[in-house]
Amino acid sequence: MKHPMIPQIIKDYLQVIRNGSNVNTYKLTWAKAIIEICVEQPTITVISLEEIAKKVFKYYWNQTIYFDLQQSNNPNLVPEIVTEVKVKIEEYYKTKKSRTPIHFEKVESKIDINTKKIVQTLKSDVSWRFPLVNKQHLPVYEYKKGENELTVNNAAALAEYSDILYEAINYKWTQVLETFNSAPRIAKKVRIIDFPNIKRKPLSPFRPVLEIENPNHICFICGEPIVDETPAIDHVIPWSFLYSDDIWNLVFTHQTCNSSKSNTIPSEADIEKLEARNVGLLEKMKVDVKYHHKKVCAELETAVDRDYVRKFWVACRS
Structure with a gap:
């Protein structure tokens, strides 16, 4: 105007x-x-x-x-x-x-x-x-x-x-x-x-990508298999801190583990586990013809190269 x-x-x-x-x-x-x-x-x-x-x-x-x-x-x-x-x-x-x-x-x-x-x-x-x-x-x-x-x-x-x-x-x-x-x-x-509402995008498009590295649906939080339920997709660093959905920060969890976690900032052990997961996921995406040329693969590679997990975690703790 x-x-x-x-x-x-x-x-x-x-x-x-x-x-x-x-x-x-x-x-x-x-x-x-x-x-x-x-x-x-x-x-x-x-x-x-x-x-x-x-x-x-x-x-x-x-x-x-x-x-x-x-x-x-x-x-x-x-x-x-x-x-x-x-x-x-x-x-x-x-x-x-x-x-x-x-x-x-x-x-x-x-x-x-x-x-x-x-x-x-x-x-x-x-x-x-x-x-x-x-x-x-x-x-x-x-x-x-x-x-x-x-x-x-x-x-x-x-x-x-x-x-x-x-x-x-x-x-x-x-x-x-x-x-x-x-x-x-x-x-x-x-x-x-x-804005009177915060519009959060559905996380279902990330599910096939997470399946590449975690086909057996092991819960990121408790380490146990997720059975008899659809795995929840969780933000390791809570969404409320980042205000975005990024593959480098998303994992499978039990529905109950996801709910009980609330908005707590993850421990350094969880951050190290997420960093290792991202490296493993990136390696598998690069050899998967369905994903190695896609934007999501490039975004994950950037996140790994630039150490986004640790940088954002440190920022959220400050």
Whole structure:
């Protein structure tokens, strides 16, 4: 979309987003919440901090339940809002008796958000600081320190130019998180909160490839044969860390072994076993006329040559 005449308020927002200081990601969730509210209500003039708090909680829920990214520059001091989100995630898991991650939008009605606590944090740390860039106060909204609401200036413009603002926020958020985390694919993990669903591709196309190296269906996790059931296809390094499906990270397991593993990071012994499996699988694919010219074989060879298993494992542990 082209925007030939960008209003001054958009320029001010972009300046704040790009140049504001960020010891954590609060300001970015704050900005995103305001923009989203304006998209939903382009005629709005007053936004309550409670509305913003609910959006901020949603963003942190979705990033935390899937990826548990560090959101501040001090790993020993988790931001209060993130701590509150983690408490609610654990409460949800205990209720569901499952640790399968889920988007907040699907369970919103079941989560009791302590908005008062979040609002208090936003009041003290974000609301009045956000418009400051190099000690200059930019007129992105009107707000008196300590109040429970702010006045937006031209919500319609914020809604119209939301595509530009979202891109700027996501880019800045990615940059900030990259200083706190060494996990791979940070940008994708930031963009997850823009979508109500995560579409995961079926893993069945990988089954014939895994059969080449493991025709007897030995479970990668427990080492026992898989009988009387269809082998599950498991991500050794959990999907939530990599956000992708790659043959070098997929193995056969029992359905129960797969379920019990949850999102735990594998041990070094498992990584060594996966590395050996990949070498063996690659050797067999290279002599199999059905696969040695296919993309999946080239991808596995690249993974082995570049030591993807260990590099991604080390990154996910950091």
